[in-house]
Each structure stands twice: as structure tokens, then as C-alpha cells.
Amino acid sequence: MKFALLxxxxxxxxxxxxxLRAQTPTPDGVQPxxxxxxxxxxxxxxFVARLDQITSVSxxxxxxxxxxxxxxxxxxxxxxxxxxFYYLEPIxxxxxxxxxxxxxxxxxxxxxxxxxxxxxxxxxxxxxKHYPDTTHAKTSEYRVRNKATxxxxxxxxxxxxxxxxxxxxxxxxxxxxx
Numbered sequence: 001m002k003f004a005l006l007x008x009x010x011x012x013x014x015x016x017x018x019x020l021r022a023q024t025p026t027p028d029g030v031q032p033x034x035x036x037x038x039x040x041x042x043x044x045x046x047f048v049a050r051l052d053q054i055t056s057v058s059x060x061x062x063x064x065x066x067x068x069x070x071x072x073x074x075x076x077x078x079x080x081x082x083x084x085f086y087y088l089e090p091i092x093x094x095x096x097x098x099x100x101x102x103x104x105x106x107x108x109x110x111x112x113x114x115x116x117x118x119x120x121x122x123x124x125x126x127x128x129k130h131y132p133d134t135t136h137a138k139t140s141e142y143r144v145r146n147k148a149t150x151x152x153x154x155x156x157x158x159x160x161x162x163x164x165x166x167x168x169x170x171x172x173x174x175x176x177x178x
Contacts, residue, residue, distance in 0.1 A: 038161060039173070059150065069088070073085045
């Protein structure tokens with residue numbers, strides 16, 4: 001009876017380490033996740049959607065009032081839920097459009113002071129809204145700390161949803177320091 005368990009134990013020791021390794025994220029933050037779902041984890045929260053419920057993904061760049069450049073990735077789902085991942089970049093003096101850049105820097109400085117005093121943390125990772133102009137019903141918003149993260153999110157969701165059609169093995173993206 002004792003010897004009958006040896007092959008099972010030997011098999012378990014071979015299988016267990018590989019399954020544990022499969023759950024370890026790769027250097028780019030990609031890992032298996034939940035079968036049939038796409039998930040992204042940021043410092044500001046998590047977004048999970050059924051792959052068959054995603055209706056579109058997009059990546060865009062635009063200006064707000066000539067003062068802030070927005071880099072954005074959106075993921076729309078059936079039922080109207082949208083995930084919006086964005087990075088804000090003030091227009092610099094070297095840009096051709098400089099209107100409002102001093103105002104943006106001043107506001108950012110004030111926001112950081114208030115945020116620190118209130119214990120809210122890093123203002124560069126906090127979603128900022130101005131009611132009622134930026135109230136988005138059925139929109140989950142995530143502000144990221146660097147511009148490259150937007151393309152990383154877009155590339156990942158596009159690959160998992162449009163190319164692999166949920167048949168790939170790595171459908172979760174962990175954003176580190178992003």
C-alpha cells in the first residue's frame with residue numbers, strides 16, 4: 001500500500017512546481033488569470049471583464065483645453081460598462097501649444113499639497129474629476145503613472161480579446177509602478 005502512493009507523490013512533486021511557476025507573473029506583468037476573463041490590476045484598482053462581453057478596445061491621445069495631453073485606453077463591454085485607463089501630461093514650454101501650462105503646474109502643486117495633507121497619496125495616480133463635466137456613468141477610471149502603461153494595457157487586451165479570442169493562457173496584466 002505504501003508503495004502505491006510513491007508514483008502519485010512523485011507525479012505531484014513534478015506537477016506542483018510547474019503549476020506554481022505558472023502563477024508567477026512574467027517581467028512584463030502578464031500571467032494566467034481567470035479563464036474566460038480579462039483582468040488588469042493597477043495601483044488604483046482592478047478591472048475584470050468577461051472576454052465574450054468586450055465589444056471594443058481603443059487607444060487615443062487628445063488635448064484638454066490646450067493645457068493637458070491625455071493618453072487613454074478604453075475597453076467597452078456589453079451592458080455599457082467601460083474601463084478607462086489614462087495618463088495626463090501637461091503641455092510643456094517646448095510644445096507648440098503652451099496655453100495653460102503654468103496653470104496646470106500650479107494646480108498640480110496645490111493638488112499634491114492637499115493630497116498629502118489629507119493622506120490621499122500620490123496625486124499622479126488618483127483619478128481626478130470635475131463634477132458634473134467629468135461624471136461618467138458606467139465608467140471605471142484608472143489613472144496610471146506613466147505613458148507607456150497605456151500602450152501596454154491596449155496591446156495586452158487587444159491580444160487577449162481580438163487575436164487569441166480568449167484561447168491564450170495569459171489574460172491578466174499586473175501593472176507595476178505604472
